[in-house]
Amino acid sequence: MVTIYDIAKKANVSAMTVSRVINNSDKISKQTREKVEAIIKELNYIPNSSARSLISKKTNILSLMITDIANPFFTSVARGAEDKALQMGYQLLLCNSDENIEKESKYIDMLISTGTDGVLIAPASDLSKKNIHKLTKYKIPFVLIDRYISDLKCDQVLSDNETTTRKLIEHLIELGHKRIAIINGPLDIATSRERHQAFCDTLTLHGLEVNKNWIHQSELFRDSDVTDIVSNLLELPAEKRPTAIFATNNFLGLNTVKALKKHKINIPEDIAVVCYDGVPNYTENEPFLTAAEQPSYNFGYLGAQMLIERIENTCPEVPRKIVLPAELYIRESSNYTIKDLKR
Amino acid sequence: MVTIYDIAKKANVSAMTVSRVINNSDKISKQTREKVEAIIKELNYIPNSSARSLISKKTNILSLMITDIANPFFTSVARGAEDKALQMGYQLLLCNSDENIEKESKYIDMLISTGTDGVLIAPASDLSKKNIHKLTKYKIPFVLIDRYISDLKCDQVLSDNETTTRKLIEHLIELGHKRIAIINGPLDIATSRERHQAFCDTLTLHGLEVNKNWIHQSELFRDSDVTDIVSNLLELPAEKRPTAIFATNNFLGLNTVKALKKHKINIPEDIAVVCYDGVPNYTENEPFLTAAEQPSYNFGYLGAQMLIERIENTCPEVPRKIVLPAELYIRESSNYTIKDLKR
DNA sequence: CTGTTAGCGCTTTCAT
DNA sequence: ATGAAAGCGCTAACAG
Numbered sequence: 099m100v101t102i103y104d105i106a107k108k109a110n111v112s113a114m115t116v117s118r119v120i121n122n123s124d125k126i127s128k129q130t131r132e133k134v135e136a137i138i139k140e141l142n143y144i145p146n147s148s149a150r151s152l153i154s155k156k157t158n159i160l161s162l163m164i165t166d167i168a169n170p171f172f173t174s175v176a177r178g179a180e181d182k183a184l185q186m187g188y189q190l191l192l193c194n195s196d197e198n199i200e201k202e203s204k205y206i207d208m209l210i211s212t213g214t215d216g217v218l219i220a221p222a223s224d225l226s227k228k229n230i231h232k233l234t235k236y237k238i239p240f241v242l243i244d245r246y247i248s249d250l251k252c253d254q255v256l257s258d259n260e261t262t263t264r265k266l267i268e269h270l271i272e273l274g275h276k277r278i279a280i281i282n283g284p285l286d287i288a289t290s291r292e293r294h295q296a297f298c299d300t301l302t303l304h305g306l307e308v309n310k311n312w313i314h315q316s317e318l319f320r321d322s323d324v325t326d327i328v329s330n331l332l333e334l335p336a337e338k339r340p341t342a343i344f345a346t347n348n349f350l351g352l353n354t355v356k357a358l359k360k361h362k363i364n365i366p367e368d369i370a371v372v373c374y375d376g377v378p379n380y381t382e383n384e385p386f387l388t389a390a391e392q393p394s395y396n397f398g399y400l401g402a403q404m405l406i407e408r409i410e411n412t413c414p415e416v417p418r419k420i421v422l423p424a425e426l427y428i429r430e431s432s433n434y435t436i437k438d439l440k441r
Numbered sequence: 442m443v444t445i446y447d448i449a450k451k452a453n454v455s456a457m458t459v460s461r462v463i464n465n466s467d468k469i470s471k472q473t474r475e476k477v478e479a480i481i482k483e484l485n486y487i488p489n490s491s492a493r494s495l496i497s498k499k500t501n502i503l504s505l506m507i508t509d510i511a512n513p514f515f516t517s518v519a520r521g522a523e524d525k526a527l528q529m530g531y532q533l534l535l536c537n538s539d540e541n542i543e544k545e546s547k548y549i550d551m552l553i554s555t556g557t558d559g560v561l562i563a564p565a566s567d568l569s570k571k572n573i574h575k576l577t578k579y580k581i582p583f584v585l586i587d588r589y590i591s592d593l594k595c596d597q598v599l600s601d602n603e604t605t606t607r608k609l610i611e612h613l614i615e616l617g618h619k620r621i622a623i624i625n626g627p628l629d630i631a632t633s634r635e636r637h638q639a640f641c642d643t644l645t646l647h648g649l650e651v652n653k654n655w656i657h658q659s660e661l662f663r664d665s666d667v668t669d670i671v672s673n674l675l676e677l678p679a680e681k682r683p684t685a686i687f688a689t690n691n692f693l694g695l696n697t698v699k700a701l702k703k704h705k706i707n708i709p710e711d712i713a714v715v716c717y718d719g720v721p722n723y724t725e726n727e728p729f730l731t732a733a734e735q736p737s738y739n740f741g742y743l744g745a746q747m748l749i750e751r752i753e754n755t756c757p758e759v760p761r762k763i764v765l766p767a768e769l770y771i772r773e774s775s776n777y778t779i780k781d782l783k784r
Numbered sequence: 785c786t787g788t789t790a791g792c793g794c795t796t797t798c799a800t
Numbered sequence: 801a802t803g804a805a806a807g808c809g810c811t812a813a814c815a816g
Contacts, residue, residue, distance in 0.1 A: 099579075099809090101808095101809055101810085102809070102810070102811095103809085111786075111787085112786065112787045112788080113787090113809090113810080113811090114786070114787060114788080114810095114811075115785090115786060115787075117810065117811060118785095118786085118811095121811085125785055125786085126785070126786085127785060127786090130785080130786085142578075144550060144553045144554050144579075145554055145809085145810080146495070146554070146556065146808090146809055146810070147491075147554045147555045147556055148490075148491045148492075148494035148495040148500070148556055148808085148809080148810090149491075149495050149792090149808070149809035149810040149811085150809080150810060150811080151491035151792095151810095152489070152491040152492050152495055152791095152792045152793065152794090152808090152809080152810075152811095153791085153792050153809090153810060153811050153812075154792090154810090154811075154812095155792090157491070157555075158555075159534075159555070167516060167519055167520050167523070168516060168517070168520060168721075170513075170723070173510060173511060173516050174511070176510055176535070177510050177511060177537070180510070180535060180537050184537075184544075184547075184548075189534055189536075189551055189552075189555060190534070190535050191502075191532055191533070191534050191535070192519070192523060192533050192534070192535040193532075194520070194523050194524075194527075201527075204527075205527075207487060208532055209532075210487045211487050211488055211489070211490050212490045212500075212501075212502070212532060213489065213490055213491055235485075236442075236487075348723075352723060377723045378511075378723060380513070380691075380695060380720045380721060380723050442793090444792095444793055444794085445793070445794070446793080454802075454803085455802065455803045455804075456793090456794080456795095456803090457795080457796095457802070457803055457804080458801085458802060458803075460794065460795060461801090461802085464795085468801060468802085469801070469802085470801060470802090473801080473802085488793085488794080489792090489793055489794070491792085491793080491794090492792070492793035492794040492795085492808090493793080493794060493795080494794095494808095495792090495793080495794075495795095495807095495808050495809065495810090496793090496794060496795050496796075496807085496808050497794090497795075497808090498808090
């Protein structure tokens with residue numbers, strides 16, 4: 099292994115001078131710098147990060163904690179975070195909590211041990227607060243993405259759950275729907291709660307019924323029990339059956355459509371479906387599902403940017419909050435006006 | 442920050458004893474161990490990895506270099522690698538080369554500097570050999586995944602390109618196809634070359650024509666110029682037009698179908714399509730594309746396993762090679778027997 | 785502008 | 801079974 103001492107010896111300077119060169123100190127004569135740089139190149143010297151970190155407490159490693167890397171939303175977040183990190187000279191450590199608090203906790207310990215410079219985290223649930231507090235204790239900056247946690251003063255990149263939900267529901271209302279169901283994720287996740295709340299508020303605002311039988315949460319944001327939920331909805335008597343379903347994330351939306359099709363329900367004629375969050379169009383056809391598509395890449399990119407600013411202290415002290423709008427794409431799954439208003 | 446000295450002082454032992462405890466040395470009395478462990482817990486001590494690495498040269502960080510994290514194949518690889526890594530006490534650093542040699546090179550330098558324990562790498566192209574040699578020079582173990590590189594003695598997890606390609610093509614031949622085209626990735630990537638070769642061999646074996654006009658490479662394995670390629674194929678005179686297309690990866694397959702549909706070509710009646718590698722079924726319908734689906738998760742999982750064995754020296758010296766079979770799913774895009782054999 | 789000294793937190797080596 | 805000393809590769813702080 100080549101060290102600064104090898105370089106120093108060969109260049110007839112002190113180790114400190116070499117250190118200054120690799121750190122781009124300006125207090126170095128052009129001559130010395132060039133001499134040292136030549137030798138660094140010649141010997142193929144690469145600085146040892148462990149030694150650096152031991153002193154500087156900086157690792158140049160950013161960590162991204164997500165709940166499911168198989169979800170295209172998070173894939174895209176990862177891509178954004180990685181791009182920004184690389185651009186700023188950081189590397190990205192990937193952690194997959196699997197929506198699991200224990201796993202998240204284990205990862206946080208590892209991160210503290212490794213010494214990450216900062217963490218971009220989509221918390222597994224409200225209980226993540228305890229895990230996040232550990233970061234605070236070790237003075238590791240973090241940025242919350244996608245999922246808000248109450249009473250936590252920190253930088254955040256969130257989705258505009260309220261506006262987006264309202265847009266989706268009002269779209270349905272405009273089409274004449276009066277009985278609208280929601281298939282949601284677990285309520286100990288902030289995004290679910292906010293979408294739930296906005297859903298109820300919008301219905302109330304428009305004088306529509308908020309019926310308990312139309313409100314469902316699946317165990318997970320992933321596969322889970324959507325099939326059962328849909329069966330439940332279909333078992334309701336005809337006049338109590340919802341004419342539209344609002345699915346609060348991409349997987350829930352897809353599974354809702356699949357379940358309805360299995361029951362031979364016509365979409366959108368019998369039941370319309372709208373969805374929060376889009377899905378990459380890995381299909382040969384035009385996309386089918388009406389969706390509010392989130393700028394997922396920017397969750398990662400802007401999150402990483404804020405995190406780095408926080409790490410490098412190039413931003414104001416006060417916590418910042420970025421709320422990203424989603425864009426509504428109206429597609430076939432909802433494109434049908436209810437004419438018979440008694441229905 | 443809590444250090445071993447804080448623990449040592451409070452426990453009335455030397456720092457060395459604390460070090461032995463956290464390293465599970467067996468030369469410690471049960472009494473001392475328990476006393477120290479209690480204080481470690483009480484003070485919430487977490488060892489400093491930088492200091493450890495500086496001496497031990499171990500970071501417990503595995504790196505995964507892939508060419509495109511937006512590709513579901515690699516997402517799944519990442520998931521597998523991450524699961525195995527965590528299970529064995531490692532963390533996973535993610536690197537996205539974007540099929541770009543320069544970016545790959547930059548990442549390799551960063552990895553060497555950070556001091557990763559090993560690298561799982563899907564090389565950007567044959568030119569990656571130079572980048573990989575740097576790893577060898579720094580004695581960093583690596584495992585090649587997905588893409589083979591000639592004259593490189595190392596552990597590998599590869600796809601069975603020959604068998605899988607043959608199966609796909611013979612499936613087409615059985616259906617009566619005689620004019621089969623290939624839409625491939627760049628030929629400086631091993632997987633493309635092997636699939637190309639197997640494609641030609643299979644046709645020859647069955648006495649079918651291998652026509653230059655039916656052989657195409659796109660610039661990238663991603664979006665790229667599939668539309669143009671398909672247009673080219675369609676411009677051929679009717680009796681020279683292929684009746685089937687073999688797309689050599691998931692994105693190429695999807696884009697081929699999209700391009701054909703744009704031209705109002707009926708699939709599979711006018712032209713059948715088969716595809717190497719599957720696509721997650723993010724759609725509401727049954728999957729359409731006939732595909733040889735790869736066990737992508739295992740590329741990561743087994744690759745990480747081999748890598749860790751190599752790092753920890755718990756395996757024989759000789760390079761090992763795992764060849765994973767793909768599974769053929771025959772679907773609508775090819776499900777049509779050509780009856781008019783003159784066609 | 786350049787060099788010297790000390791020490792980051794931990795483990796290796798040797799001693800007891 | 802436990803401890804003392806030395807040093808991993810680098811940089812902060814000071815000196816010149």
